[in-house]
Amino acid sequence: MWVTLDDGRVLGVPLAWFPRLFRAAPEQRLACRISSRGLHWEGLNEDISIAGLLAGRGDQTHRPRSIPSAA
DSSP: OOOTTTOOOEEEEOOGHHHHHHHHHHHHHOOOOOOOOOEEEETTTTTEEHHHHTTTOOOOOSOOOOOOOOO
């Protein structure tokens, strides 16, 4: 996914970072609303903040499972 910011920077992030978008149909991905805070897909219940993209964060809704400690 490529996002162009107002200041001219272009961010490229793997679509796989956002599983809902990755699995969505192309027409669903096109139904994006852009705001000053980020990107929103109403039909997919997906919100991506510009701050998160700049920080290199992907989907934050699913936390990775913790690795059991060795006893």
